[in-house]
Amino acid sequence: MQTLVKVVVDAMGGDNAPAEVVKGAVDAVNARKDIKVILTGQKPLVERELQKYTFPKEQVELVHASEVIEMAEPPVNAVRTKRDSSLVVGMNLVRRGEADALVSAGSTGAVLVGGQVLVGRLKGVERPPLAPLIPTKNGVSLLVDCGANVDARPSHLLQFAKMGSIYMEHVVGIKNPRVGIVNIGAEEEKGNALVKETFPLLKECGDINFIGSVEARDIPSGVCDVIVCEAFVGNVILKLYEGVASTLIGKVKEGLMSDLRSKVGALLIKPALKTTLKSFDSSKYGGAPLLGLKGLVVKTHGSSKAGEIKNSIIQCVQFKQQEINEKIKERI
């Protein structure tokens, strides 16, 4: 018999909690026998949602947590004071080894703080990065770090490259993933102080497939699989990706509605366009893992619907079964 992977799901986190979160959890256990979901949150609210669905009861557990961490709360304070929040209760389950992983669509800051403070780092890991997958022309790339550690040092970036490579190879399934460092030019002598110091470390590292500097312009075309950068730059890349895409799609739609001829054309192209744009979407891979923790913490979009929650839960199974943390411990 396969071992069950136990995934805590923060039932109160995110804009669509608890309804979409609970639905995602139910969909996950209905899809796979090897998952046990532990929902943390306010019992009456979560139970009311659970009652809407049919699912194998033994695969879902509910742990009551009376408090909720709001999106706008200062993270450190929230994690410290709201000891009975759905997030903190969930993190503690992972810390005590009663669960393998946690998925939350709640406050990014609180997830990052909780991951480091409550779950804790693997031995040897200096800074655990947040590593979302971003869509590219023909697939996805992993962006590390993307918000966990501002003002990082070269040794941190080297660890990001190693952990990112392990994740892409064993969770996403890209053999010998290409690692690039975000830079303002392709030449080795270009860059700011951090990049110039990090470049030789990456170049000398035998564990990774380093291909050199990557300009931001080339990221969307999928020029590498693991994109290494410090958190401020990573955050700008992630957010600008969303911003440019949504403004541009808005512009296209505006053009389609500008006259009758275009409106007729719009009706004809709608199905194909929808399929195409869907392929430029990374949510089917799940959320962003916080790498290098004792256990796995996955942050999904605040606006996650059931589908993304379900995919994030399944991602945890892959992470556990592929023994990613063991691989990280060996290679860090």
Next chain:
Amino acid sequence: MQTLVKVVVDAMGGDNAPAEVVKGAVDAVNARKDIKVILTGQKPLVERELQKYTFPKEQVELVHASEVIEMAEPPVNAVRTKRDSSLVVGMNLVRRGEADALVSAGSTGAVLVGGQVLVGRLKGVERPPLAPLIPTKNGVSLLVDCGANVDARPSHLLQFAKMGSIYMEHVVGIKNPRVGIVNIGAEEEKGNALVKETFPLLKECGDINFIGSVEARDIPSGVCDVIVCEAFVGNVILKLYEGVASTLIGKVKEGLMSDLRSKVGALLIKPALKTTLKSFDSSKYGGAPLLGLKGLVVKTHGSSKAGEIKNSIIQCVQFKQQEINEKIKERI
């Protein structure tokens, strides 16, 4: 009689030089009586291009320069050793006051180095930033700095904000332009060390209309007019803008060609879509000024066609007539 504004145009710079550059220069003098263009470059090549057009001879001068700085040359070395290149000869004309401004589509690095070393900084300006206009939902925003100075200090960013505001108000015509600093969250306590130190300086500065932190996600919707950031981040923003837009447009086109129904629809929407996407393009405003120099240096895209060269030349007239450098000297 109006005073002539003298603009040096680097006839050998860029992917489409000298043909498109010379055409742009001719178009500029045919459009306006108040411009004199000084073309620098290899005389036989430039003359051959000039012979194709009719234009007022007294508005165009040709200054021979035997050398050309290639795109891939190390900038500092190129500017130092190629004393008779079209760029260096042009920069020296500005330095000696024989011209008011210079436009080049050549190597960005060489233009930045030449601007600082040959043309020189205005008194009080610590670092001259490169400040391109980027398209937004309903207009443009100025991105300062975008590649000139990596590892900047808070005092530099304060000057970028001041110079950028003057430029947006008097060249682009935005009254009381809103200034934002790129950050990884909207709250004042967020950010890396540089942003945290710069924030209070911007907040206390009476000369600018500071609106606080701006997340990269909101840049494309035009949330502020002057976007302040250090050069590495600015470069990532500029390049990623281009990368995401081109990948996404490629995806849309791919969708339009996927079946017969969509192909018919594509024919119908083509004109409207073209107009819409054209509105998401900032080249009509000219190139990116290097602010804070004794004289004006404008860098246009390496791939510039005649239209962008022409617009960049006209932008120099506006810059001169609005006495931007005098305003910068007063307020820095």
